[in-house]
Amino acid sequence: MKKILSVQNLSVSFDTYKSEVKAVRDVSFDLHERETLAIVGESGSGKSVTAQSIMRLIPMPPGKFVSGNIIFNEEDLIQKSEKQMESIRGKEIGMIFQDPMTSLNPTMTIGKQITEGLIKHQNMNKKKPIYLEWSC
Amino acid sequence: MSQQQLTNVDFEPLHIDHAESEKIVGKSTSYWKDAWRRFRKNKLALTGIVVLLFLGFMAAFGADISGENFRDNDLMSTNQAPSSDHWFGTDNLGRDIFARTWDGARISLFIGLTAAFLDLIIGIIWGAISGYFGGKVDEYMMRIADILSSLPYLLVVILLMVVMGQGIWTMIIAMVITGWINMARIVRGQVMQLRSEEYVLASKSLGAGNSRLLFKHLVPNTLGPILVTLTLTVPNAIFTEAFLSFLGLGVPMPDSSWGVMTSEALGSFQYFPYQLFFPAFFICLTMLAFNVIGDGLRDALDPKDRK
Numbered sequence: 389m390k391k392i393l394s395v396q397n398l399s400v401s402f403d404t405y406k407s408e409v410k411a412v413r414d415v416s417f418d419l420h421e422r423e424t425l426a427i428v429g430e431s432g433s434g435k436s437v438t439a440q441s442i443m444r445l446i447p448m449p450p451g452k453f454v455s456g457n458i459i460f461n462e463e464d465l466i467q468k469s470e471k472q473m474e475s476i477r478g479k480e481i482g483m484i485f486q487d488p489m490t491s492l493n494p495t496m497t498i499g500k501q502i503t504e505g506l507i508k509h510q511n512m513n514k515k516k517p518i519y520l521e522w523s524c
Numbered sequence: 525m526s527q528q529q530l531t532n533v534d535f536e537p538l539h540i541d542h543a544e545s546e547k548i549v550g551k552s553t554s555y556w557k558d559a560w561r562r563f564r565k566n567k568l569a570l571t572g573i574v575v576l577l578f579l580g581f582m583a584a585f586g587a588d589i590s591g592e593n594f595r596d597n598d599l600m601s602t603n604q605a606p607s608s609d610h611w612f613g614t615d616n617l618g619r620d621i622f623a624r625t626w627d628g629a630r631i632s633l634f635i636g637l638t639a640a641f642l643d644l645i646i647g648i649i650w651g652a653i654s655g656y657f658g659g660k661v662d663e664y665m666m667r668i669a670d671i672l673s674s675l676p677y678l679l680v681v682i683l684l685m686v687v688m689g690q691g692i693w694t695m696i697i698a699m700v701i702t703g704w705i706n707m708a709r710i711v712r713g714q715v716m717q718l719r720s721e722e723y724v725l726a727s728k729s730l731g732a733g734n735s736r737l738l739f740k741h742l743v744p745n746t747l748g749p750i751l752v753t754l755t756l757t758v759p760n761a762i763f764t765e766a767f768l769s770f771l772g773l774g775v776p777m778p779d780s781s782w783g784v785m786t787s788e789a790l791g792s793f794q795y796f797p798y799q800l801f802f803p804a805f806f807i808c809l810t811m812l813a814f815n816v817i818g819d820g821l822r823d824a825l826d827p828k829d830r831k
């Protein structure tokens with residue numbers, strides 16, 4: 389099956405006033421089409437930093453890529469510009485955050501926040517209502 | 525003790541209507557509605573709003589109510605005490621103090637609101653960009669702000685006056701040159717604190733760009749402190765105007781302002797105290813009104829204090 393995502397020897401560090409925090413050290417994994425990959429580890433082992441690195445959501449500085457490649461659809465995400473990443477985030481790669489209490493903006497309606505990505509990527513009209521369907 | 529007969533029916537599970545239990549209890553309220561509900565409970569702040577509305581109304585129409593013109597001087601009736609003819613009396617040139625008070629209110633409020641509004645716009649943009657990008661950008665932007673804020677305000681006024689001449693806009697510009705920095709610092713601090721919030725990251729993960737994150741997500745969340753600062757900026761600007769006019773650096777003749785009026789009245793204060801009383805009273809009233817509103821807003825907008 390087609391390989392969608394390949395993380396190769398990824399190392400991510402944070403520069404702090406004391407020293408360099410090596411949050412992710414030499415992580416490699418592949419993700420194929422129609423595959424579900426779960427990363428399990430104890431708290432602070434670098435799961436979130438790995439996931440955020442793939443989305444390029446690590447604030448830099450203090451964060452930095454020390455080594456490695458993140459190949460997505462045969463292109464290295466680490467080499468992408470911020471503008472290019474904006475059209476990948478929410479369209480090609482999505483992310484669900486842990487804590488609903490802090491992941492939602494308190495001054496914006498839920499509807500606006502749910503449709504934020506759709507409006508950006510699907511050229512949907514802001515004025516026209518967007519009907520979301522789901523089943524439980 | 526009475527004994528109760530239990531049957532199998534008693535142990536049947538109760539029917540639970542899921543559609544009913546999932547319904548949201550209580551009306552959903554937006555952040556601003558909720559804030560307004562809390563603000564309304566604060567009687568002092570509400571009084572402040574009423575006083576301000578009254579002052580605003582009088583500034584707009586008050587000068588015409590008494591039928592006197594604020595410029596007309598009647599040298600036959602100078603320095604008259606308040607009477608049915610001249611409700612607040614007349615000054616040393618025989619001008620009606622009631623009409624002058626509200627004409628002055630117009631100018632004082634205009635200066636205060638305009639200066640505060642310009643402070644707000646510049647301060648939000650400057651502070652938000654500085655706080656959001658951080659690092660070198662922040663360093664340079666805040667050093668520029670520091671330099672501007674270290675300029676003595678009076679010097680700026682006097683220099684500007686040499687270039688632009690004495691006038692309302694000279695005063696406003698001089699106030700804004702040094703005044704927006706306070707707003708910028710507050711917005712910057714708030715944005716720095718909020719930019720690492722998860723909802724910013726969440727929106728970014730949906731593909732939102734910098735300007736959207738800044739002005740749709742971050743700035744609305746700083747509106748509380750911004751509004752509170754604003755309610756303190758307006759009376760500050762009004763007071764500064766009064767102070768400058770008092771020094772003779774403010775509003776030029778024949779326009780009046782509360783500062784001009786207090787300054788003119790001071791010379792004859794011992795004989796005609798009412799000439800000083802009215803403008804001074806309205807300066808105090810305005811400052812007080814804005815301050816209690818600011819207090820009320822701070823309480824109402826504080827998300828940690830929800831009831």
Ligand SMILES: Nc1ncnc2c1ncn2[C@@H]1O[C@H](COP(=O)(O)OP(=O)(O)O)[C@@H](O)[C@H]1O
Nearest residue numbers: 402404409411430431432433434435436437438
């Ligand atoms: N901005 C940061 N600055 C310094 N250290 C960080 C930063 N973000 C994460 N870390 C460190 O990286 C490590 C991995 O964190 P994280 O990926 O959040 O763990 P988890 O597996 O629980 O999701 C932790 O030790 C954490 O302290």
Ligand SMILES: [Mg+2]
Nearest residue numbers: 432435436437
């Ligand atoms: Mg985590």
